[in-house]
Amino acid sequence: MERDIFRLAENVYWVGVRDWNRRLFDALIPLPKGTSYNAYLILGGGKALIDTVNPGFEKDLEEKIRVITSLEELDYIIMNHAEPDHAGAIPYIMERAPKAKLVATSRGAKMAQVYYHVPQERIKVVRENEAISLGDKTLLFIEAPMLHWPETMFTYLKEDGILFSCDFFGAHLAGGVYSDEVEDLLVHAQRYWGEIMMPFRSMAQRALEKIARLDIRVIAPSHGPIHRKPELILDAYKRWAVGETRQKAVIAYVSMWGSTDTMVKQIAETLMAEGIELAIHNLNVADIGDLAKDLVDSKAIILGAPTVLGGAHPLAVYATYLFKALRPPTEFAVILGSYGWGGGALRQIQELLKDFEVEVVGALEINGPPTKEDIKKIVELGKFLASKIKS
Numbered sequence: 001m002e003r004d005i006f007r008l009a010e011n012v013y014w015v016g017v018r019d020w021n022r023r024l025f026d027a028l029i030p031l032p033k034g035t036s037y038n039a040y041l042i043l044g045g046g047k048a049l050i051d052t053v054n055p056g057f058e059k060d061l062e063e064k065i066r067v068i069t070s071l072e073e074l075d076y077i078i079m080n081h082a083e084p085d086h087a088g089a090i091p092y093i094m095e096r097a098p099k100a101k102l103v104a105t106s107r108g109a110k111m112a113q114v115y116y117h118v119p120q121e122r123i124k125v126v127r128e129n130e131a132i133s134l135g136d137k138t139l140l141f142i143e144a145p146m147l148h149w150p151e152t153m154f155t156y157l158k159e160d161g162i163l164f165s166c167d168f169f170g171a172h173l174a175g176g177v178y179s180d181e182v183e184d185l186l187v188h189a190q191r192y193w194g195e196i197m198m199p200f201r202s203m204a205q206r207a208l209e210k211i212a213r214l215d216i217r218v219i220a221p222s223h224g225p226i227h228r229k230p231e232l233i234l235d236a237y238k239r240w241a242v243g244e245t246r247q248k249a250v251i252a253y254v255s256m257w258g259s260t261d262t263m264v265k266q267i268a269e270t271l272m273a274e275g276i277e278l279a280i281h282n283l284n285v286a287d288i289g290d291l292a293k294d295l296v297d298s299k300a301i302i303l304g305a306p307t308v309l310g311g312a313h314p315l316a317v318y319a320t321y322l323f324k325a326l327r328p329p330t331e332f333a334v335i336l337g338s339y340g341w342g343g344g345a346l347r348q349i350q351e352l353l354k355d356f357e358v359e360v361v362g363a364l365e366i367n368g369p370p371t372k373e374d375i376k377k378i379v380e381l382g383k384f385l386a387s388k389i390k391s
Ligand SMILES: Cc1cc2nc3c(=O)[nH]c(=O)nc-3n(C[C@H](O)[C@H](O)[C@H](O)COP(=O)(O)O)c2cc1C
Pocket: 254, 255, 256, 257, 258, 259, 260, 261, 306, 307, 308, 309, 310, 311, 338, 339, 340, 341, 342, 343, 344, 367, 368, 369
């Protein structure tokens, strides 16, 4: 085919688009490898499109569909999720597919009206486990609330054992067709989990239980490659959802004049000498997607924050806020920082962590650059943290 279209099964096609050059998502998450917006076409007796694409790619989607069938013949547009990266082309496609009904959860139906002005009479609300028959293909709908929006659902194509899981099981990768062909797939999937799904671990566990009863041969997410060996990503998701951690610590820090830098580098050395796996993120240059990825399986976090204007450096406040929002399974925290006169960084970070279920096992705020005595204290603290991590 001239266009980038591929067949997943008999009469099931990927008609998504690849956004090679996108570098930021949700005005927050860096996309080092771009992303894809996966849409799928299923042709039974009836015809259904599963999800659409990001605004700006409407015509690409239309052209790809038209290679296979005409839009006028579409019976259903399945909206697994209302976020614009998948639902943004719904108005464009619905205008050109006069017969098509939008299929969504009841929450999805409301969002389709609010975001995309889809008239009520063109929406078909589906409930948990409801099925739509396309003749020789049957679509089953499974609610997946808060993965990662309230209206989210999965669509399961019974006859072919394909689970269209929307953002769940996704990865921000523009390239790649099948996940088993992508060398660093799990790294990207873990990063994606950390950014998008980690805050909803209990909902993820529930969804994993629900889909365990299905015969899943292929998982077709809405970003990144398709999983035709679904065990790999399912195993990873099971581990991440229960919050399985490694003997690993992540350091997120900022330093203006090098004092906090010296402190965190010392604790890093001590931890490594104790056999603890380590990831260091200097917030000046850090990719927060990488930080999110490391939070997925770290047992401890070390926050390094010098004092600026009576409180913590704004980048450290940002990192602490993000840490709380992402709700990683981290058990232990250490706070390190340097100040010039009155201090205040430590107090502020402690305040921010107060209502968060992480045990602060040590905190040290020193005046100016660390002295030999300070270094000794940091080594002790590092050893203590290592013992906690190993316990
Ligand atoms: C812009 C700026 C604002 C600062 N504000 C404070 C402050 O309000 N209170 C304080 O104790 N120290 C303040 N300091 C001093 C730093 O906290 C101190 O130099 C510290 O050792 C810096 O650690 P670092 O080398 O890790 O950046 C300020 C420094 C700068 C550059």
